Amino acid sequence: MFTYRHPTKVVFGRGALEKLGEEAAALGKKALVVTGRNFAKKHGYLDRIGGLLRKAGVEPVFFPEVEPNPSLETVDRGAEVARREGVDLYVAFGGGSAMDAAKAIDVVATLGGRAADWVYPKVVEEKVKPIIALPTTHGTGSEVTKYSVLTDTGRGVKTVVVGDGILPDVALLDPEPLKHLPAEQAAATGLDALSHAVEAYFSRKATPLSDLFALEAARLVFANLPCAVRGSLECRTEMLYASMLAGYAINVAGTNIGHGLGYEITVRKGVPHGFANLLILPHAAGIYAFAAPDKMDELLDRLGIYGLPGGLKEALEVLKKTVGAPMTLRDVGFTEKDIDYLVEKAALYKRNLANAPIELSEDDIRGIYESALG
Numbered sequence: 273m274f275t276y277r278h279p280t281k282v283v284f285g286r287g288a289l290e291k292l293g294e295e296a297a298a299l300g301k302k303a304l305v306v307t308g309r310n311f312a313k314k315h316g317y318l319d320r321i322g323g324l325l326r327k328a329g330v331e332p333v334f335f336p337e338v339e340p341n342p343s344l345e346t347v348d349r350g351a352e353v354a355r356r357e358g359v360d361l362y363v364a365f366g367g368g369s370a371m372d373a374a375k376a377i378d379v380v381a382t383l384g385g386r387a388a389d390w391v392y393p394k395v396v397e398e399k400v401k402p403i404i405a406l407p408t409t410h411g412t413g414s415e416v417t418k419y420s421v422l423t424d425t426g427r428g429v430k431t432v433v434v435g436d437g438i439l440p441d442v443a444l445l446d447p448e449p450l451k452h453l454p455a456e457q458a459a460a461t462g463l464d465a466l467s468h469a470v471e472a473y474f475s476r477k478a479t480p481l482s483d484l485f486a487l488e489a490a491r492l493v494f495a496n497l498p499c500a501v502r503g504s505l506e507c508r509t510e511m512l513y514a515s516m517l518a519g520y521a522i523n524v525a526g527t528n529i530g531h532g533l534g535y536e537i538t539v540r541k542g543v544p545h546g547f548a549n550l551l552i553l554p555h556a557a558g559i560y561a562f563a564a565p566d567k568m569d570e571l572l573d574r575l576g577i578y579g580l581p582g583g584l585k586e587a588l589e590v591l592k593k594t595v596g597a598p599m600t601l602r603d604v605g606f607t608e609k610d611i612d613y614l615v616e617k618a619a620l621y622k623r624n625l626a627n628a629p630i631e632l633s634e635d636d637i638r639g640i641y642e643s644a645l646g
């Protein structure tokens with residue numbers, strides 16, 4: 273038995289951004305526009321978003337202050353602005369960081385308290401104020417997920433605000449902003465989408481429907497990420513669709529080994545999230561194949577991977593190399609001495625690791641990190 277429900281209205285394709293005014297006017301009168309610090313301003317999108325909202329009779333209040341891997345403090349500051357201004361709507365424009373921050377700001381401003389009060393194991397069931405999400409990268413899928421991944425800088429740990437209450441009401445997926453995405457970010461975010469697809473597919477919580485999303489997302493990433501990194505807007509458009517599909521998959525099935533063991537790599541060394549996941553994921557492939565051999569065959573078949581002796585592991589490594597991602601933990605500054613604390617830190621990410629298709633022992637986790645060291 274499984275259930276499926278997804279309330280987000282999706283508008284996909286060129287021109288979707290232009291729908292912002294009418295979508296916003298249907299949902300509120302005053303919007304907190306949440307963005308990162310540079311991209312939106314640099315490429316003229318703050319003015320454009322402000323113009324579209326005003327023209328539709330919605331007053332914008334800007335919060336262009338979200339850093340990569342947003343902190344609980346940033347969320348609290350955003351919520352202060354939202355409360356002071358009395359906004360009744362959120363517009364998130366950016367990558368996962370901006371969208372995730374907007375969701376959590378909405379929770380804190382609408383339901384009270386501080387960001388730290390709302391992190392998992394608390395679950396936000398109550399509907400917060402409407403959110404319109406406009407992704408500018410092709411990785412996170414946050415525009416269609418119930419997750420807001422944040423960093424607790426005090427404890428040095430990635431944490432999450434989660435619940436159906438924070439699912440965006442509207443997702444406007446316009447490929448146009450992707451033309452400004454630097455190659456490295458295109459590679460890192462695209463690999464995040466791939467990790468969502470593969471991890472959701474091999475998750476304990478996977479359903480036939482989430483598998484449908486995950487398989488197609490993985491196929492599209494292998495077919496389109498290399499040309500997306502080289503700058504093709506057509507390929508980036510396919511990637512935007514793939515990252516959305518992968519978002520649907522994790523919204524049902526969650527992530528597991530790549531994310532659970534990858535988060536600390538970002539916390540400790542600042543490695544972009546998608547690169548961090550792919551430092552781990554090839555070394556989880558053996559566990560996935562052991563736990564679900566038939567599903568592994570189906571995935572390889574779908575990807576058109578035949579005759580590669582290393583199977584999925586090798587295919588992932590080839591893709592990493594093609595798009596210029598770091599290949600090993602050593603490449604990003606880890607050594608043998610770091611393995612003990614990495615294994616210890618993995619205990620903080622049980623939420624993810626519990627979705628792995630088999631229960632992982634400490635030795636399994638150590639084995640993955642040792643093999644990822646290279």
Ligand SMILES: [Fe+2]
Binds near residue numbers: 468
């Ligand atoms: Fe992710």
